[in-house]
Amino acid sequence: GAGVSQSPRYKVAKRGQDVALRCDPISGHVSLFWYQQALGQGPEFLTYFQNEAQLDKSGLPSDRFFAERPEGSVSTLKIQRTQQEDSAVYLCASSLMGVAYNEQFFGPGTRLTVL
Amino acid sequence: GQNIDQPTEMTATEGAIVQINCTYQTSGFNGLFWYQQHAGEAPTFLSYNVLDGLEEKGRFSSFLSRSKGYSYLLLKELQMKDSASYLCAVIDSNYQLIWGAGTKLIIKP
Numbered sequence: 001g002a003g004v005s006q007s008p009r010y011k012v013a014k015r016g017q018d019v020a021l022r023c024d025p026i027s028g029h030v031s032l033f034w035y036q037q038a039l040g041q042g043p044e045f046l047t048y049f050q051n052e053a054q055l056d057k058s059g060l061p062s063d064r065f066f067a068e069r070p071e072g073s074v075s076t077l078k079i080q081r082t083q084q085e086d087s088a089v090y091l092c093a094s095s096l097m098g099v100a101y102n103e104q105f106f107g108p109g110t111r112l113t114v115l
Numbered sequence: 116g117q118n119i120d121q122p123t124e125m126t127a128t129e130g131a132i133v134q135i136n137c138t139y140q141t142s143g144f145n146g147l148f149w150y151q152q153h154a155g156e157a158p159t160f161l162s163y164n165v166l167d168g169l170e171e172k173g174r175f176s177s178f179l180s181r182s183k184g185y186s187y188l189l190l191k192e193l194q195m196k197d198s199a200s201y202l203c204a205v206i207d208s209n210y211q212l213i214w215g216a217g218t219k220l221i222i223k224p
Contacts, residue, residue, distance in 0.1 A: 004157075033212075042119075042202050042214035043158070056211065091157060098210060103148075106157035 002026070004107035006092050012113045013082045021077045021110045025094030032075050033104060034067055035091040043091055049075060050098065082114045117141045119215035121203050126221045127193055135188045135201050135218045143208020149177050149188045150202040152217065158202055161188065190220075198222045 005024045013019050025032050031050055035043035036059075045059040051072040060067070064082075069075040079086055089111050093104040118140045127133040139147070146165040150158035164170055164179035164186060176189040188201055200217040207213055 035214075040216070040219075042204070042216045044214070045211055048211075056209075058211075103160040103163065104212070106159070108157050 004092060004094055004105050006090075006107035006110050008110060009108060010111050010113075012115065014115055015084060016081050017114075018078065018080045019082055019112065021079075021090050021092075021112070023075045023077070023092030023094075023107060025073065025075070025092070026105055027073075028096070029094035029105070030097055031095045031102070031104075032069055033093045033095075034075070034077050035093065036061075037089045037091055037109070039088075046077070046090075079112075082112075084114050087112055087114045117207060117213050119203055119205060119213055121201075121215040121218045123216070124219045124221065126223060127190075129193055129195060129222055129224050131193050132189065132191050133193060133220065135190070135203075135220065137186045137188070137203035137215060139184050139186075139203070139205045139213075139215075141205050141207045141213055144181060145206035145208070145210060147177075147179055147186050147206070148202075148204045148212070149175075149186075150204065151199050152202055153199045161201075193222050195222050195224070 007022045034046040037043045047067045048056040049069040064080045066078045089109040091109045092107045095102040095104045120138045149161040152158040162177035169178045174191045179186045202217045203215040
């Protein structure tokens with residue numbers, strides 16, 4: 001079966017440009033997570049959806065970051081006016097239910113480079 | 116604050132055994148995950164512990180002591196393909212997953 005997919009796999013943006021990163025979770029998975037991972041570091045939590053509801057967005061680093069999951073499946077992470085410090089791999093993960101007791105399945109990530 | 120500590124890097128020999136330790140200080144505890152991440156790839160699930168003790172799964176085992184805030188991942192009969200980063204992650208009281216920085220494991224022939 002299909003796993004979690006993300007697009008684009010690589011994105012180069014000029015500083016100040018807006019970007020949109022897409023995540024297609026595993027069909028039927030209730031929970032969806034976005035993480036930011038810098039080189040040599042573990043993932044840093046950004047935000048969490050249960051179906052279409054954004055239950056936790058405490059990890060979003062600034063108001064330039066916005067995520068949505070309007071129909072409870074595909075999610076988009078949008079970064080406005082990108083800055084160089086936004087350069088990282090953005091990982092999306094989905095799980096069947098909530099956080100506890102449930103393995104998270106990760107997509108391949110989108111590597112964002114801001115010039 | 117919340118903190119997950121793992122060694123940055125470890126080296127081991129093919130065929131040997133290696134233990135990767137993880138200590139944590141978090142606001143509450145609702146379980147601990149170990150994930151494997153090969154360079155340039157997404158993390159993949161290895162194990163989940165919520166009760167004290169050892170969970171064995173093939174060549175990999177994971178141990179948890181909640182009273183000590185401590186876990187380890189034990190890898191036996193190491194293979195070259197086991198060269199990867201190993202990430203420890205703890206679910207805190209808010210059901211948020213807190214990740215360690217990962218341990219880069221280098222396997223030598």
